[in-house]
Amino acid sequence: MSLQLQARNLACERDGRWLFGALDLEIQGGDILRVEGANGSGKTTLLKLLSAQSLDYQGTLLWRGEPLRRVRRDFLSHLLYIGHASALKPALSALENLAWHAALAGQPSSEAERVAALATLGLSGFEDLPVGQLSAGQQRRVALARLVLVRRRLWMLDEPFTALDRDGIQTLEALLSSHVGQGGSVVLTTHQPLRVEVPVNRLHLGEEGVDVTT
Numbered sequence: 721m722s723l724q725l726q727a728r729n730l731a732c733e734r735d736g737r738w739l740f741g742a743l744d745l746e747i748q749g750g751d752i753l754r755v756e757g758a759n760g761s762g763k764t765t766l767l768k769l770l771s772a773q774s775l776d777y778q779g780t781l782l783w784r785g786e787p788l789r790r791v792r793r794d795f796l797s798h799l800l801y802i803g804h805a806s807a808l809k810p811a812l813s814a815l816e817n818l819a820w821h822a823a824l825a826g827q828p829s830s831e832a833e834r835v836a837a838l839a840t841l842g843l844s845g846f847e848d849l850p851v852g853q854l855s856a857g858q859q860r861r862v863a864l865a866r867l868v869l870v871r872r873r874l875w876m877l878d879e880p881f882t883a884l885d886r887d888g889i890q891t892l893e894a895l896l897s898s899h900v901g902q903g904g905s906v907v908l909t910t911h912q913p914l915r916v917e918v919p920v921n922r923l924h925l926g927e928e929g930v931d932v933t934t
């Protein structure tokens with residue numbers, strides 16, 4: 721069944737301020753949506769609404785035509801969310817962290833699969849160190865190895881390029897292109913240029929209102 725997440729007339733207020741209102745958008749298989757805007761414009765808040773982590777909004781969110789609140793469980797079984805905090809346990813190794821995330825996602829993995837996922841992110845040789853001893857960019861790479869290991873069709877990524885060097889950026893851009901090229905979907909926030917081999921839809925949040933462009 722195809723992916724389809726829709727927002728209709730979505731509005732969100734935080735701390736007495738409207739971050740956005742009257743927002744309409746649709747994400748289907750093969751779409752990549754880049755959410756842009758200044759610091760504090762509401763990008764993370766929007767991702768939390770679209771990923772069903774927060775129910776504090778006005779308007780309608782639909783997953784495959786059904787209210788997201790009602791079909792949240794099915795929706796979550798298709799979603800991989802990586803926030804800007806990497807959600808890693810510092811005392812555990814990269815391999816152990818990945819094993820934990822894969823099990824949490826209901827997709828137990830073999831050690832060979834975890835080693836391969838880390839290798840894709842350029843972390844061969846760093847599999848067994850406690851993650852807390854890795855650099856910020858290496859920790860980001862461990863978090864992103866979930867994209868390879870945990871097979872989900874809808875990715876929501878909040879500032880996934882943070883701390884990555886040029887090689888890491890290229891690896892992530894290749895993963896995004898490949899995922900979307902195979903019919904997956906991506907919603908991401910980033911403040912930096914995005915070089916992918918597929919058309920990118922852009923949503924700009926800001927004081928002047930909400931713009932959606934392709």
Ligand SMILES: Nc1ncnc2c1ncn2[C@@H]1O[C@H](COP(=O)(O)OP(=O)(O)OP(=O)(O)O)[C@@H](O)[C@H]1O
Pocket residue numbers: 734735739757758759760761762763764765766
């Ligand atoms: N639970 C909350 N209670 C009160 N205010 C909140 C809450 N969540 C977010 N905000 C406020 O909403 C605004 C938008 O926050 P958000 O994290 O969505 O911005 P952002 O666009 O992701 O910013 P950045 O680019 O800095 O990451 C901020 O001013 C923040 O303080």
